[in-house]
Amino acid sequence: KAGVTQTPRYLIKTRGQQVTLSCSPISGHRSVSWYQQTPGQGLQFLFEYFSETQRNKGNFPGRFSGRQFSNSRSEMNVSTLELGDSALYLCASSGLAGEDEQFFGPGTRLTVL
């Protein structure tokens, strides 16, 4: 069974631009969670989607948004990028709405210049 995939793996943007990251969960998984991780920091929860609905949301500004499609693939968007948005963005999928163990993709490393 294929694992969680994320694209792109690396991204370089400049301040003020916007970015869209993509995540394809494990086949059959319906829940997708997004996390931000900066050096030396733990996982900061962004949001979780289940069956195309946002079920949970973390404490991030409205510049961070996401969506989930009918095939469970998910995207997250960050508008008006700031230097502090440079981080590893991780996507994790699970069988139910966060109720089961989460499996992570390789992450997208975003650098904002």
Add this chain to the structure above:
Amino acid sequence: QKEVEQNSGPLSVPEGAIASLNCTYSDRGSQSFFWYRQYSGKSPELIMFIYSNGDKEDGRFTAQLNKASQYVSLLIRDSQPSDSATYLCAVIPGSNYQLIWGAGTKLIIKP
């Protein structure tokens, strides 16, 4: 505010010894507990999960859960240099299904 606490470390353990990692949580109604390992620059990978009080063993790893004292621990027997990583504890609280994460403990196994 539901919280999961871990000692940030680093925890230094000689090769071949037992490494003991601890995690405490605040929500007494928590039901599911997970340990993940994260190598530098990589994504977290699931090591073990435990739902019931007591011990759960998988190879060199043992997870211990004590709901009365609200802690979960991970023991790594015969520690190897390849076990050097950050270990993340995650808990599903009783009120919803969203994982709450600890900040992680950095483990260093010294040859």
